[in-house]
Amino acid sequence: MEVPPLTTQQPEAGGLENLLHETRTFPPDPAFVAAANYGPSLYDDASADRLGFWAKQARELISWRTPFTQTLDWSDAPVARWFADGTLNAAYNAVDRHVEAGRGDHVAIHFEGEPGDSRTVTYADLQRDVARAANALAALGVGKGDRVVIYLPMLVESVVAMLACARIGAPHSVVFGGFSADALRSRIADAEASLVITADGGYRRGVPSALKPAVDEALTGEGTETVKHVLVVRRTGQETAWTEGRDVWWHDALESADTFHEPVWVDAEHPLFILYTSGTTGKPKGILHTTGGYLTQAAYTHRVVFDLKDDDVFWCTADIGWVTGHSYVVYGPLTNGGTQILYEGTPDTPHRGRWWEIIEKHKVSILYTAPTAIRTFMKWGDDVPAQYDLTSLRVLGSVGESINPEAWIWYRRVIGRDTTPIVDTWWQTETGAIMITPLAGITATKPGSAQVPVPGISADVVDDEAHPVPNGGGGYLVLTEPWPAMLRGIWGDRQRYEDTYWSRFRGLYFAGDGAKKDEDGDIWLLGRVDDVMNVSGHRLSTTEIESALVSHDVVAEAAVVGASDDTTGQAVVAFVILLGEHAERAATPEGRTAVEAELRDHVAKEIGPIAKPKRILVVPELPKTRSGKIMRRLLRDVAENRAVGDSTTLADASVMDLITAGLGTGS
Numbered sequence: 001m002e003v004p005p006l007t008t009q010q011p012e013a014g015g016l017e018n019l020l021h022e023t024r025t026f027p028p029d030p031a032f033v034a035a036a037n038y039g040p041s042l043y044d045d046a047s048a049d050r051l052g053f054w055a056k057q058a059r060e061l062i063s064w065r066t067p068f069t070q071t072l073d074w075s076d077a078p079v080a081r082w083f084a085d086g087t088l089n090a091a092y093n094a095v096d097r098h099v100e101a102g103r104g105d106h107v108a109i110h111f112e113g114e115p116g117d118s119r120t121v122t123y124a125d126l127q128r129d130v131a132r133a134a135n136a137l138a139a140l141g142v143g144k145g146d147r148v149v150i151y152l153p154m155l156v157e158s159v160v161a162m163l164a165c166a167r168i169g170a171p172h173s174v175v176f177g178g179f180s181a182d183a184l185r186s187r188i189a190d191a192e193a194s195l196v197i198t199a200d201g202g203y204r205r206g207v208p209s210a211l212k213p214a215v216d217e218a219l220t221g222e223g224t225e226t227v228k229h230v231l232v233v234r235r236t237g238q239e240t241a242w243t244e245g246r247d248v249w250w251h252d253a254l255e256s257a258d259t260f261h262e263p264v265w266v267d268a269e270h271p272l273f274i275l276y277t278s279g280t281t282g283k284p285k286g287i288l289h290t291t292g293g294y295l296t297q298a299a300y301t302h303r304v305v306f307d308l309k310d311d312d313v314f315w316c317t318a319d320i321g322w323v324t325g326h327s328y329v330v331y332g333p334l335t336n337g338g339t340q341i342l343y344e345g346t347p348d349t350p351h352r353g354r355w356w357e358i359i360e361k362h363k364v365s366i367l368y369t370a371p372t373a374i375r376t377f378m379k380w381g382d383d384v385p386a387q388y389d390l391t392s393l394r395v396l397g398s399v400g401e402s403i404n405p406e407a408w409i410w411y412r413r414v415i416g417r418d419t420t421p422i423v424d425t426w427w428q429t430e431t432g433a434i435m436i437t438p439l440a441g442i443t444a445t446k447p448g449s450a451q452v453p454v455p456g457i458s459a460d461v462v463d464d465e466a467h468p469v470p471n472g473g474g475g476y477l478v479l480t481e482p483w484p485a486m487l488r489g490i491w492g493d494r495q496r497y498e499d500t501y502w503s504r505f506r507g508l509y510f511a512g513d514g515a516k517k518d519e520d521g522d523i524w525l526l527g528r529v530d531d532v533m534n535v536s537g538h539r540l541s542t543t544e545i546e547s548a549l550v551s552h553d554v555v556a557e558a559a560v561v562g563a564s565d566d567t568t569g570q571a572v573v574a575f576v577i578l579l580g581e582h583a584e585r586a587a588t589p590e591g592r593t594a595v596e597a598e599l600r601d602h603v604a605k606e607i608g609p610i611a612k613p614k615r616i617l618v619v620p621e622l623p624k625t626r627s628g629k630i631m632r633r634l635l636r637d638v639a640e641n642r643a644v645g646d647s648t649t650l651a652d653a654s655v656m657d658l659i660t661a662g663l664g665t666g667s
């Protein structure tokens with residue numbers, strides 16, 4: 001009999017090959033452990049009585065108007081109801097109760113504007129502004145259940161706007177301030193919003209950048225007739241076109257509003273917000289979150305993952321247009337009564353030390369950011385952060401993508417003085433809050449691994465038949481039990497909700513990510529299942545090959561895709577950004593060939609010959625979403641010589657032109 005060709009060879013069931021061998025571990029510092037809020041017994045408490053554990057968190061961390069008696073109702077699965085007979089208000093939890101407890105003078109937010117203006121906002125200030133804004137929204141006819149779209153830069157008013165919506169029971173839908181008029185229009189239409197809150201503009205790289213024109217344009221588009229008013233925050237003072245009767249200045253509306261507002265008490269399952277996903281893999285989905293369960297898990301994870309203490313100064317650098325901004329700029333930190341930083345601008349304005357300057361100024365103790373930012377700082381060099389006093393930092397966090405071990409090590413060494421724990425937190429817009437992560441002060445960390453579900457969460461890695469893979473195996477990440485902050489659906493589309501997340505494996509939530517378990521049973525995320533490559537029957541992970549490339553001295557960033565190939569089914573194509581002087585070396589054809597050969601050998605050495613990229617393309621930039629994630633599907637279009645697909649959620653639309661132009665004919 002003939003030997004079957006390589007391409008039809010079956011991969012191991014559900015198998016993603018386990019290739020990258022990263023074995024470093026970092027136990028927590030004994031002094032940190034001694035002072036930590038929690039110990040390993042938290043895991044035992046949660047597993048002894050999972051639902052009882054969540055009920056206890058909900059009672060301890062959240063103030064209920066009417067106490068709940070029921071923890072989980074799963075009778076309408078896969079739509080969960082948590083704490084359903086309780087009533088509460090999210091804004092009351094985030095603001096008023098801290099003032100009532102005598103902490104009105106405590107700083108809620110240290111705001112840093114990009115041009116250098118700053119502002120300190122206490123909980124009492126926040127209470128006054130949120131109450132006024134709530135009255136102003138009500139005066140504009142917005143009531144319980146009405147949707148409000150928020151399209152703002154990172155301002156104190158943005159947090160106030162979100163909380164004012166929560167206070168009157170009007171679900172907000174925050175749309176990232178950098179999105180186009182069309183992206184805004186489609187979200188307004190999908191949510192059938194009755195109000196849009198925006199600003200004249202915001203500061204971006206040292207210049208005022210207008211926002212209101214995008215709203216005006218969006219509102220001429222189809223499906224936006226539901227919008228009655230536009231509330232406009234004055235930030236830049238730039239000239240702004242005005243539609244009389246429709247547009248209202250935020251400061252005018254607040255000035256005339258009363259500073260007393262009785263919160264609208266809502267059921268635990270009342271919608272708190274709709275948020276559209278990043279669109280990394282396709283058309284964004286309107287993810288629906290409700291109040292009680294979401295707030296419980298946001299507050300709980302913010303406390304346990306980062307070992308939060310009363311005197312911490314927390315900084316999550318995510319934009320509020322992204323779920324991380326919802327849970328770890330607004331709802332988690334404020335529900336916990338903490339102090340935090342809100343920064344309007346970009347990390348390199350007016351200089352590349354801006355973040356470190358802010359950390360030094362406010363003695364930030366916990367920093368939570370994304371791998372894309374960390375890799376950018378690596379590129380800029382160690383000498384930038386070295387000019388600032390970063391000794392206040394005691395916990396570092398990462399979110400958004402797998403963090404390559406090399407970036408992790410740099411983060412810990414250069415920013416964390418080789419001592420701070422790093423928590424690599426895996427979660428999604430859909431999960432609402434952190435799901436898989438080491439806990440600061442408890443877990444011995446491993447660079448590149450999100451490791452273990454947080455106490456109370458049940459996750460696993462399964463094969464094609466939904467059987468858990470053994471340690472050392474790879475497959476699909478699933479969540480095996482409902483969790484409090486889980487999405488309650490896709491806005492207006494229950495069928496799409498069931499199809500997207502619950503149809504792949506019966507009774508299991510399919511996250512869409514590939515993962516493996518190491519010999520200790522710790523979880524490593526391997527990238528989107530949509531991005532997994534199949535080379536000669538071997539299923540290879542984008543994350544592992546990218547990590548191998550980034551571990552080479554000349555590479556600043558890498559993105560890997562599989563492109564169809566006549567002989568191997570798919571071939572590995574790598575897009576790399578080289579570090580300064582190496583980019584110059586690669587500018588000549590000979591230099592480029594040499595660099596490519598070095599990188600191929602390096603991948604072969606780190607991972608194995610099967611993972612060697614067939615093509616390596618040196619590019620000046622990589623296409624990223626607004627939340628900083630690489631959009632591999634666009635690179636796949638380039639690698640396969642196709643017209644580039646939908647790029648509306650790209651941070652910078654010109655990047656694709658830059659890439660295709662630089663590559664000439666595309667090879």
Ligand code: ATP
Binds near residue numbers: 401403426430512627
């Ligand atoms: P869309 O669903 O529209 O394609 P998206 O998945 O990028 O967009 P988000 O909900 O913002 O939208 O991102 C969640 C995804 O980000 C996860 O499914 C995972 O792929 C990735 N991710 C987040 N944190 C981590 C992490 N710590 N390690 C690995 N991957 C992560």
Ligand code: MG
Binds near residue numbers: 277
């Ligand atoms: Mg997703």
